[in-house]
Amino acid sequence: MTSLIEQAKQKAAYQAVDEHVLPTHRVIGVGSGSTVVHVVARLLQRDPELNAKTVFIPTSFQSRGLLLDGGLTVGDVEQYPDIDVTIDGADEVDAQLNAIKGGGAAHLQEKVVAEAAKKFVIVADYRKDSKVLGxxxxxxxxVEVVPFAWRAVLKKLQAQGSNDAKLRxxxxxxxxxxxDNGNFIIDAPFGLIKDPxxxxxDIKLITGVVEVGLFCNMAEVAYFGCEDGSVTIRTK
Ligand SMILES: O=C[C@H](O)[C@H](O)[C@H](O)COP(=O)(O)O
Known part of the structure; x- marks a missing residue:
């Protein structure tokens, strides 16, 4: 029996793939995490001839594995800096489509692949749908940090108001x-983030920070799988 949450993730992922991965697309960015498993499953249900003409850009060891296990062709942003569409999960999404990502420590590659895409689409279940982040x-x-700088960055994050910031x-x-990039992660709670x-x-300006898991003004649309089996679509 698939759980309600798994069903919600699957519905959101399937609908997003159906509506945003077009037959004309040749380069598709694929995010990371448990919801993206369903994105890849749906991609694998497409016409195999279409998939054979398409390159998929993974965002982590995990998503690369999903794509390779499915027999799909993988590439990277160095070879393919122009991506047609990137679909990814999120840990939380606010009313303006700003998102927290990086629960699986993959947000650096995810952000590069999302920014390289003409369109960035988020897929998530109902637990991630918020008005305000936090x-x-x-x-x-x-927050992904260069290993030798972690303690210095932690102190700066605490000074910025994240008293409970911790090394993951x-x-x-x-x-x-x-x-996947050889760095560490600090998780920095800031309460309700009204101005993401x-x-x-502020975080990105701390020296030693490689990337922050706040994706602001990036997503064009988010698909939330709901408890009742429906899918809520939020656009900009
Ligand atoms: O680092 C991980 C990624 O940002 C994921 O996309 C995010 O954590 C959501 O993952 P999931 O779909 O498993 O909730």
Whole structure:
């Protein structure tokens, strides 16, 4: 039995692929996380001849694996800096389509692949749908940092008001989470983030920060799978 949450993720992902991945598209960005599993599943249901003419740009070790396991052709942004559309999950999305991402520590590559796309589409379940960031995602803003700078960055984040900022620790490994890019992650809660652009700028200006998991003014549309089986679409 698929859970309500899994069904919601699947509905949102399938509808977003159906409405935004067009037969004319040749380069598709694919985000990371558990909702994106359904995005790839839907891509694999397309006409195999169409998929054979398309290159898919992953955003993490995880999404690269999903694409390769499906027999799809993968590329990178160095080869394909012009992407037709990128579809990705999110940890939380506000009323203006700003998003927190990086719960899986993949937001650096995700942001590059989203910004390289003509259109950025978010897919999520109902738990991620908020008016203001910080309402439901309480773990904080994921901040990727250069390892040697982590303690200095942590102190700056605390000085910016994130008293509970913490280095993200690994689960099945002693020590910190190490990202696909060889960096560390600090999770920095800021309570309700009423001005995500300012929060993003302030954090990004700390030397040693590689990327911030705040995606502001990037998404054109978000698909939320709801508990009742419907899909809510929010556009800019
Ligand atoms: O780093 C991970 C990504 O930003 C994911 O897209 C985000 O955490 C959402 O993942 P999920 O679909 O598993 O909730």
């Amino acid at each position: 309402e439901q995602w309480l773990k904080g803003v994921p 620790m690994a689960v099945a490994k002693a020590g910190p989470v190490v990202t 652009v300012k929060c993003l700028r």
